[in-house]
Amino acid sequence: MTRAYNFSxxxxxxxEAVLRQAQAELLxxxxxxxxIVEISHRSAEFIEVAAQAESDLRTLLAxxxxxxxxxxxxxxxxxxxxxxxxxxxxxxxxxxxxSGHWGQTAIKQxxxxxxxxxxxxxEAGGFTDLPAxxxxxLSEGAAYVHIxxxxxxxxxxxxxxxxxxxxxxxxxxxxxxxxxxxDVSRYGLIYAGAQKNLGxxxxxxxxxxxxxxxxxxxxxxxxxxYRSHVARDSMLNTPPTWNWYLAGLVFKWxxxxxxxxxxxxxxxxxxxxxxQAIDDSGGFYRNEVAAAARSRMNIPFFLADDTLxxxxxxxxxxxxxxxxxxxxxxxxxxxxxxxAMPVAGAQALVDFMRDFQQRHx
Amino acid sequence: MTRAYNFSxxxxxxxEAVLRQAQAELLxxxxxxxxIVEISHRSAEFIEVAAQAESDLRTLLAxxxxxxxxxxxxxxxxxxxxxxxxxxxxxxxxxxxxSGHWGQTAIKQxxxxxxxxxxxxxEAGGFTDLPAxxxxxLSEGAAYVHIxxxxxxxxxxxxxxxxxxxxxxxxxxxxxxxxxxxDVSRYGLIYAGAQKNLGxxxxxxxxxxxxxxxxxxxxxxxxxxYRSHVARDSMLNTPPTWNWYLAGLVFKWxxxxxxxxxxxxxxxxxxxxxxQAIDDSGGFYRNEVAAAARSRMNIPFFLADDTLxxxxxxxxxxxxxxxxxxxxxxxxxxxxxxxAMPVAGAQALVDFMRDFQQRHx
Numbered sequence: 001m002t003r004a005y006n007f008s009x010x011x012x013x014x015x016e017a018v019l020r021q022a023q024a025e026l027l028x029x030x031x032x033x034x035x036i037v038e039i040s041h042r043s044a045e046f047i048e049v050a051a052q053a054e055s056d057l058r059t060l061l062a063x064x065x066x067x068x069x070x071x072x073x074x075x076x077x078x079x080x081x082x083x084x085x086x087x088x089x090x091x092x093x094x095x096x097x098x099s100g101h102w103g104q105t106a107i108k109q110x111x112x113x114x115x116x117x118x119x120x121x122x123e124a125g126g127f128t129d130l131p132a133x134x135x136x137x138l139s140e141g142a143a144y145v146h147i148x149x150x151x152x153x154x155x156x157x158x159x160x161x162x163x164x165x166x167x168x169x170x171x172x173x174x175x176x177x178x179x180x181x182x183d184v185s186r187y188g189l190i191y192a193g194a195q196k197n198l199g200x201x202x203x204x205x206x207x208x209x210x211x212x213x214x215x216x217x218x219x220x221x222x223x224x225x226y227r228s229h230v231a232r233d234s235m236l237n238t239p240p241t242w243n244w245y246l247a248g249l250v251f252k253w254x255x256x257x258x259x260x261x262x263x264x265x266x267x268x269x270x271x272x273x274x275x276q277a278i279d280d281s282g283g284f285y286r287n288e289v290a291a292a293a294r295s296r297m298n299i300p301f302f303l304a305d306d307t308l309x310x311x312x313x314x315x316x317x318x319x320x321x322x323x324x325x326x327x328x329x330x331x332x333x334x335x336x337x338x339x340a341m342p343v344a345g346a347q348a349l350v351d352f353m354r355d356f357q358q359r360h361x
Numbered sequence: 362m363t364r365a366y367n368f369s370x371x372x373x374x375x376x377e378a379v380l381r382q383a384q385a386e387l388l389x390x391x392x393x394x395x396x397i398v399e400i401s402h403r404s405a406e407f408i409e410v411a412a413q414a415e416s417d418l419r420t421l422l423a424x425x426x427x428x429x430x431x432x433x434x435x436x437x438x439x440x441x442x443x444x445x446x447x448x449x450x451x452x453x454x455x456x457x458x459x460s461g462h463w464g465q466t467a468i469k470q471x472x473x474x475x476x477x478x479x480x481x482x483x484e485a486g487g488f489t490d491l492p493a494x495x496x497x498x499l500s501e502g503a504a505y506v507h508i509x510x511x512x513x514x515x516x517x518x519x520x521x522x523x524x525x526x527x528x529x530x531x532x533x534x535x536x537x538x539x540x541x542x543x544d545v546s547r548y549g550l551i552y553a554g555a556q557k558n559l560g561x562x563x564x565x566x567x568x569x570x571x572x573x574x575x576x577x578x579x580x581x582x583x584x585x586x587y588r589s590h591v592a593r594d595s596m597l598n599t600p601p602t603w604n605w606y607l608a609g610l611v612f613k614w615x616x617x618x619x620x621x622x623x624x625x626x627x628x629x630x631x632x633x634x635x636x637q638a639i640d641d642s643g644g645f646y647r648n649e650v651a652a653a654a655r656s657r658m659n660i661p662f663f664l665a666d667d668t669l670x671x672x673x674x675x676x677x678x679x680x681x682x683x684x685x686x687x688x689x690x691x692x693x694x695x696x697x698x699x700x701a702m703p704v705a706g707a708q709a710l711v712d713f714m715r716d717f718q719q720r721h722x
Binding site: 002003004009010011012013014016020022023026027028032033034037038039043076077078080081108109110193200201202203219220222224237238239240241246320323 | 363364365367369370371372373374375377380381383384387388389393394395396398399400401402404434435436437438439441442469470471473474554556561562563564580581582583584585597598599600601602603604607681683684
């Protein structure tokens with residue numbers, strides 16, 4: 001088999017050009033006589049790779065200078081715990097807006113550290129919509145308000161940045177960062193595991209308004225202190241160098257392709273293709289998310305006849321469309337359409353969906 | 362330049378055969394139509410890679426069944442904090458034996474969580490020896506005793522496992538794991554960042570006696586709870602899949618080469634070559650570590666005429682011997698001789714050292 005269209009929710013498809021460059025350089029990088037996997041993070045060569053990656057990410061997302069950027073080992077779940085440790089006093093209230101599975105896990109990480117208030121939730125409706133802003137019950141004196149910008153499992157996405165007044169807005173952007181322009185200045189903190197739009201798993205990006213770093217937070221190990229990471233340019237300890245490097249290659253690729261404005265266009269086109277195929281299927285396929293909250297990144301959908309789901313998954317795989325099985329929490333089918341998925345991939349999926357319906361409808 | 366002998370202390374040299382396999386598979390792995398960097402950690406294919414890596418590590422290190430093995434994102438520093446959170450009650454005494462820089466950082470991570478007692482330290486002697494066991498002042502009721510099995514900067518290594526009675530011994534084996542046989546049953550917990558002997562940076566291995574997981578520890582996020590990681594086979598969240606995979610390839614390579622017994626022989630031979638060259642230099646080169654405590658993995662040494670140090674570094678680099686500059690905390694030269702460094706590499710270093718001395722002595 002050669003490379004197929006990979007709809008995995010994360011780890012996810014990467015630009016082939018990036019993989020080809022990483023492949024060519026894997027034994028010997030940049031004339032240094034060793035692989036980039038093998039050189040010191042404190043070498044001048046790697047420090048330049050790291051700084052260039054940060055600079056390119058700042059360009060891509062138009063990150064203002066009064067925001068620090070960290071590249072940290074591990075995933076978004078660790079950051080969920082660190083948010084509370086770094087920015088809330090022990091037991092202080094923090095408001096959480098729950099629009100799906102990942103909003104729930106965010107709360108799970110902080111229950112020993114803060115009083116997590118579910119200020120709004122769409123759980124009663126099966127996470128098929130966003131909690132309407134006018135019904136949020138925000139707390140006075142909250143440390144922050146947390147949202148999940150895009151819910152990877154439930155396919156629900158904030159299409160506008162909610163206003164939270166003086167309380168800083170913290171957002172898990174793991175599955176939608178860099179998919180379209182975002183006004184970073186509207187957020188106190190943005191965090192994202194890299195493994196959807198930014199590169200490989202094993203590194204996370206945290207973008208934080210610098211004044212928030214003055215908060216005392218609560219007692220914590222130095223390695224859990226964002227201030228220490230910022231002060232040492234994310235090299236407090238040995239960072240995941242290859243993962244950081246690969247993310248940097250993805251940033252370069254995104255810039256060369258036209259930046260987030262171009263990916264916003266492609267992502268709108270790709271998701272429109274798939275939603276259209278679902279909505280035009282006369283009920284053969286079904287997506288349950290309210291139109292205004294539909295994710296451009298992850299499209300969960302169901303077959304009216306669920307006994308066909310397994311066949312859809314196996315036949316699509318044979319047709320070169322990988323990893324379309326839905327998350328076990330909701331079942332059905334899920335198509336993830338991150339930046340590295342070309343429009344042709346979405347078109348191939350839609351063609352398969354129509355063909356499958358003709359054969360089984 | 363082609364691949365040179367790389368004496369970096371970590372990230373460090375990897376077996377070329379492993380890099381070649383990873384390179385060949387980087388675009389499309391195992392017939393799945395995607396790179397291993399791009400597939401789900403929950404796919405049957407990746408779960409098999411993960412399980413095989415654990416199984417191979419168990420074989421390599423003869424890990425008893427009553428020990429759990431975790432593969433966790435990030436480095437050893439994070440584990441240093443988690444030790445206290447998972448195995449000590451708030452404020453409980455934990456004993457630390459400090460034989461170098463990394464023993465000190467281990468304490469830095471836990472000061473908010475435990476009462477860290479420096480039960481012994483060789484700092485007064487400039488970390489040129491191990492604190493003699495008979496002078497350790499262990500605490501009654503300590504949660505654990507912590508040692509650094511090998512000090513990467515100071516070049517001091519425990520050549521025997523100290524006895525700590527009923528109190529479990531926890532050891533940072535980051536820079537010497539799998540370099541020789543070790544009796545795991547003598548330890549309560551062994552942890553190691555992978556980037557020296559096990560593979561790439563970005564993943565750590567934790568080996569823990571299962572009964573210790575019953576300790577309540579202290580309030581912590583789920584992502585900081587070893588019990589949760591063990592219960593989910595280190596897939597509590599998305600693990601660093603490529604890093605784990607690459608470590609697995611290194612394990613296979615080590616087994617094929619003859620296992621840790623064979624590496625013990627090679628490491629003894631390599632380090633003997635370099636120490637001999639130092640000791641035979643008539644004082645031109647100097648290693649200050651007591652003979653019985655000398656590290657086989659990291660050999661720091663100094664030139665009697667320190668004005669020659671920069672020339673040694675630049676000329677050795679031109680001769681295809683990389684990353685010999687000493688750590689900034691101690692200066693001089695440092696040669697790291699991990700498993701993936703062939704005996705021929707140590708011989709090339711020794712040849713260069715003798716030649717350099719002839720030209721400058």
